[in-house]
Amino acid sequence: GAVVSQHPSWVICKSGxxxxxxxxxxxxxxxxMFWYRQFPKQSLMLMATSNEGSKATYEQGVxxxxxxxxxxxxxxxxxxxxxxxxxDSSFYICRVGQAYNEQFFGxxxxxxxx
Amino acid sequence: xxxxxxxxxxxxxxxGAIVSLNCTYSNSAFQYxxxxxxxxxxxxxxxxxxxxxxxxxxxxxxxxVDKSSKYISLFIRDSQPSDSATYxxxxxxxxxNLFFGxxxxxxxxP
Numbered sequence: 001g002a003v004v005s006q007h008p009s010w011v012i013c014k015s016g017x018x019x020x021x022x023x024x025x026x027x028x029x030x031x032x033m034f035w036y037r038q039f040p041k042q043s044l045m046l047m048a049t050s051n052e053g054s055k056a057t058y059e060q061g062v063x064x065x066x067x068x069x070x071x072x073x074x075x076x077x078x079x080x081x082x083x084x085x086x087x088d089s090s091f092y093i094c095r096v097g098q099a100y101n102e103q104f105f106g107x108x109x110x111x112x113x114x
Numbered sequence: 115x116x117x118x119x120x121x122x123x124x125x126x127x128x129x130g131a132i133v134s135l136n137c138t139y140s141n142s143a144f145q146y147x148x149x150x151x152x153x154x155x156x157x158x159x160x161x162x163x164x165x166x167x168x169x170x171x172x173x174x175x176x177x178x179v180d181k182s183s184k185y186i187s188l189f190i191r192d193s194q195p196s197d198s199a200t201y202x203x204x205x206x207x208x209x210x211n212l213f214f215g216x217x218x219x220x221x222x223x224p
Binding site: 004006041042043044045046091093095103104105106107108110 | 118122148150155156157158159160202211212214215216217
Protein backbone atom coordinates (compact mmCIF):
# COMPACT_ATOMS: atom_id res chain seq x y z
CA GLY A 1 0.00 0.00 0.00
CA ALA A 2 0.89 3.63 -0.26
CA VAL A 3 3.17 5.16 2.32
CA VAL A 4 1.84 8.36 3.83
CA SER A 5 3.85 10.51 6.20
CA GLN A 6 2.90 13.44 8.35
CA HIS A 7 5.05 16.09 9.90
CA PRO A 8 5.27 16.94 12.68
CA SER A 9 4.01 13.94 14.62
CA TRP A 10 3.46 16.03 17.72
CA VAL A 11 3.33 19.77 18.24
CA ILE A 12 2.66 21.98 21.23
CA CYS A 13 1.97 25.63 20.66
CA LYS A 14 0.71 28.68 22.48
CA SER A 15 -2.81 29.96 21.99
CA GLY A 16 -3.02 32.42 19.11
CA UNK A 17 -0.17 30.98 17.07
CA UNK A 18 -0.47 29.16 13.75
CA UNK A 19 0.62 25.60 13.13
CA UNK A 20 1.32 23.94 9.79
CA UNK A 21 0.90 20.19 9.37
CA UNK A 22 2.26 18.42 6.29
CA UNK A 23 0.91 15.28 4.67
CA UNK A 24 3.11 13.56 2.12
CA UNK A 25 2.21 10.66 -0.11
CA UNK A 26 5.55 9.00 -0.72
CA UNK A 27 4.65 6.59 -3.50
CA UNK A 28 1.12 7.48 -4.57
CA UNK A 29 0.06 10.28 -6.86
CA UNK A 30 -2.74 11.87 -4.92
CA UNK A 31 -4.91 14.38 -6.73
CA UNK A 32 -7.12 14.28 -3.67
CA MET A 33 -6.20 14.10 -0.01
CA PHE A 34 -8.54 14.09 2.96
CA TRP A 35 -8.03 15.73 6.34
CA TYR A 36 -9.63 14.29 9.46
CA ARG A 37 -9.75 15.33 13.07
CA GLN A 38 -10.10 12.87 15.92
CA PHE A 39 -10.93 13.94 19.45
CA PRO A 40 -10.31 11.48 22.30
CA LYS A 41 -12.75 8.58 22.30
CA GLN A 42 -14.53 9.97 19.25
CA SER A 43 -14.81 9.08 15.58
CA LEU A 44 -12.60 10.41 12.88
CA MET A 45 -14.44 13.38 11.44
CA LEU A 46 -13.75 14.57 7.93
CA MET A 47 -12.75 18.22 7.93
CA ALA A 48 -11.99 18.88 4.30
CA THR A 49 -11.06 17.40 0.96
CA SER A 50 -7.87 18.78 -0.50
CA ASN A 51 -7.69 18.99 -4.29
CA GLU A 52 -4.41 19.37 -6.13
CA GLY A 53 -4.26 22.70 -7.92
CA SER A 54 -7.63 23.94 -6.74
CA LYS A 55 -9.51 24.99 -3.63
CA ALA A 56 -10.27 22.58 -0.86
CA THR A 57 -13.80 21.49 -0.09
CA TYR A 58 -14.76 21.93 3.55
CA GLU A 59 -17.31 19.99 5.53
CA GLN A 60 -20.17 21.77 7.18
CA GLY A 61 -19.11 23.49 10.37
CA VAL A 62 -15.40 23.62 9.51
CA UNK A 63 -14.10 27.18 9.17
CA UNK A 64 -12.12 27.46 5.97
CA UNK A 65 -10.39 30.64 7.14
CA UNK A 66 -9.20 28.90 10.27
CA UNK A 67 -8.07 25.66 8.68
CA UNK A 68 -6.14 26.62 5.58
CA UNK A 69 -5.41 23.82 3.16
CA UNK A 70 -2.90 23.91 0.35
CA UNK A 71 -2.40 21.03 -2.07
CA UNK A 72 0.47 22.26 -4.18
CA UNK A 73 1.57 18.97 -5.69
CA UNK A 74 0.45 15.39 -6.15
CA UNK A 75 2.45 14.34 -3.12
CA UNK A 76 1.99 17.14 -0.61
CA UNK A 77 -0.95 18.71 1.17
CA UNK A 78 -0.65 21.07 4.11
CA UNK A 79 -3.14 22.00 6.80
CA UNK A 80 -2.51 25.24 8.67
CA UNK A 81 -4.40 25.84 11.88
CA UNK A 82 -4.47 29.60 12.20
CA UNK A 83 -4.79 31.39 15.55
CA UNK A 84 -4.99 28.07 17.33
CA UNK A 85 -6.96 27.79 20.57
CA UNK A 86 -7.08 25.03 23.18
CA UNK A 87 -10.30 23.64 21.66
CA ASP A 88 -8.32 22.94 18.47
CA SER A 89 -6.20 20.45 20.37
CA SER A 90 -6.80 17.16 18.60
CA PHE A 91 -5.31 14.40 16.49
CA TYR A 92 -5.16 15.43 12.83
CA ILE A 93 -4.88 12.66 10.24
CA CYS A 94 -4.66 12.78 6.47
CA ARG A 95 -5.79 10.10 4.04
CA VAL A 96 -4.99 9.39 0.42
CA GLY A 97 -6.68 7.03 -1.99
CA GLN A 98 -10.19 7.06 -3.32
CA ALA A 99 -11.02 3.48 -4.21
CA TYR A 100 -12.72 1.70 -1.33
CA ASN A 101 -9.90 -0.81 -1.13
CA GLU A 102 -7.17 1.83 -1.35
CA GLN A 103 -7.39 3.87 1.78
CA PHE A 104 -4.11 4.95 3.28
CA PHE A 105 -3.89 7.07 6.36
CA GLY A 106 -0.97 9.03 7.65
CA UNK A 107 0.33 8.38 11.16
CA UNK A 108 -1.37 11.49 12.47
CA UNK A 109 -0.27 14.72 14.13
CA UNK A 110 -1.13 15.40 17.72
CA UNK A 111 -1.71 19.10 18.31
CA UNK A 112 -1.79 20.51 21.82
CA UNK A 113 -2.62 24.18 22.19
CA UNK A 114 -1.77 25.67 25.56
CA UNK B 115 -28.90 9.66 15.47
CA UNK B 116 -25.34 9.02 14.39
CA UNK B 117 -24.71 7.54 10.96
CA UNK B 118 -22.61 4.76 12.47
CA UNK B 119 -22.88 3.36 15.99
CA UNK B 120 -20.11 1.37 17.63
CA UNK B 121 -19.70 0.30 21.23
CA UNK B 122 -16.50 2.00 22.42
CA UNK B 123 -15.74 -0.74 24.93
CA UNK B 124 -13.16 -1.19 26.33
CA UNK B 125 -13.11 -4.90 25.66
CA UNK B 126 -10.63 -7.21 27.37
CA UNK B 127 -10.22 -10.86 26.41
CA UNK B 128 -7.69 -13.59 27.23
CA UNK B 129 -5.23 -14.65 24.58
CA GLY B 130 -6.73 -17.23 22.24
CA ALA B 131 -10.31 -16.03 22.65
CA ILE B 132 -12.64 -15.25 19.78
CA VAL B 133 -13.39 -11.54 19.59
CA SER B 134 -16.58 -10.13 18.13
CA LEU B 135 -16.76 -6.45 17.20
CA ASN B 136 -19.91 -4.87 15.82
CA CYS B 137 -21.34 -1.75 14.26
CA THR B 138 -24.81 -0.68 13.28
CA TYR B 139 -25.72 2.02 10.81
CA SER B 140 -28.72 3.94 9.65
CA ASN B 141 -27.98 4.88 6.03
CA SER B 142 -29.21 2.17 3.67
CA ALA B 143 -27.14 3.72 0.86
CA PHE B 144 -23.88 2.48 2.36
CA GLN B 145 -22.34 -0.05 0.00
CA TYR B 146 -18.74 -0.39 1.13
CA UNK B 147 -17.80 -1.53 4.59
CA UNK B 148 -14.36 -1.40 6.12
CA UNK B 149 -12.62 -2.28 9.34
CA UNK B 150 -9.56 -0.37 10.45
CA UNK B 151 -7.08 -1.11 13.19
CA UNK B 152 -5.54 1.85 14.99
CA UNK B 153 -2.70 1.51 17.41
CA UNK B 154 -2.22 4.19 20.02
CA UNK B 155 -1.08 7.52 18.56
CA UNK B 156 -1.01 6.09 15.02
CA UNK B 157 -3.17 6.48 11.94
CA UNK B 158 -5.78 3.83 11.09
CA UNK B 159 -4.68 0.85 9.02
CA UNK B 160 -7.13 -0.83 6.65
CA UNK B 161 -7.76 -4.35 7.87
CA UNK B 162 -10.73 -5.68 5.94
CA UNK B 163 -13.16 -4.39 3.36
CA UNK B 164 -16.33 -5.82 1.90
CA UNK B 165 -18.79 -4.71 -0.70
CA UNK B 166 -22.49 -5.18 0.04
CA UNK B 167 -23.69 -8.12 2.13
CA UNK B 168 -21.80 -11.30 2.86
CA UNK B 169 -18.74 -12.68 4.58
CA UNK B 170 -15.07 -12.24 3.91
CA UNK B 171 -12.26 -14.12 5.57
CA UNK B 172 -8.59 -13.24 5.78
CA UNK B 173 -6.49 -15.39 8.07
CA UNK B 174 -7.78 -15.02 11.61
CA UNK B 175 -10.15 -12.21 10.62
CA UNK B 176 -13.69 -12.55 9.29
CA UNK B 177 -15.87 -9.62 8.29
CA UNK B 178 -19.63 -9.98 8.00
CA VAL B 179 -22.15 -7.58 6.55
CA ASP B 180 -25.90 -7.91 6.98
CA LYS B 181 -27.46 -5.07 5.02
CA SER B 182 -31.00 -6.13 5.88
CA SER B 183 -30.23 -5.52 9.55
CA LYS B 184 -27.76 -2.69 8.91
CA TYR B 185 -25.25 -4.56 11.00
CA ILE B 186 -21.61 -5.42 10.42
CA SER B 187 -19.21 -7.54 12.42
CA LEU B 188 -15.54 -8.33 12.65
CA PHE B 189 -14.46 -11.61 14.22
CA ILE B 190 -10.92 -12.28 15.36
CA ARG B 191 -10.04 -15.91 16.02
CA ASP B 192 -7.20 -17.03 18.26
CA SER B 193 -6.66 -13.48 19.45
CA GLN B 194 -3.11 -12.40 20.20
CA PRO B 195 -1.68 -9.65 22.41
CA SER B 196 -0.54 -7.94 19.21
CA ASP B 197 -4.22 -7.57 18.27
CA SER B 198 -4.60 -5.08 21.12
CA ALA B 199 -5.67 -1.86 19.43
CA THR B 200 -8.71 0.23 18.66
CA TYR B 201 -10.87 -1.18 15.87
CA UNK B 202 -12.92 1.25 13.81
CA UNK B 203 -15.66 0.36 11.43
CA UNK B 204 -16.21 2.64 8.47
CA UNK B 205 -18.59 2.73 5.59
CA UNK B 206 -19.35 4.75 2.53
CA UNK B 207 -21.70 5.13 -0.38
CA UNK B 208 -20.19 5.52 -3.82
CA UNK B 209 -18.85 8.92 -2.82
CA UNK B 210 -15.53 9.51 -1.13
CA ASN B 211 -16.53 10.35 2.40
CA LEU B 212 -16.02 7.65 4.96
CA PHE B 213 -18.28 7.50 7.99
CA PHE B 214 -16.52 6.08 11.01
CA GLY B 215 -17.67 4.48 14.20
CA UNK B 216 -16.13 5.70 17.44
CA UNK B 217 -13.89 2.65 17.61
CA UNK B 218 -13.77 -0.24 20.09
CA UNK B 219 -10.68 -0.47 22.24
CA UNK B 220 -9.54 -4.10 22.50
CA UNK B 221 -6.99 -5.52 24.92
CA UNK B 222 -5.85 -9.13 24.57
CA UNK B 223 -4.36 -10.32 27.82
CA PRO B 224 -1.48 -12.81 27.60
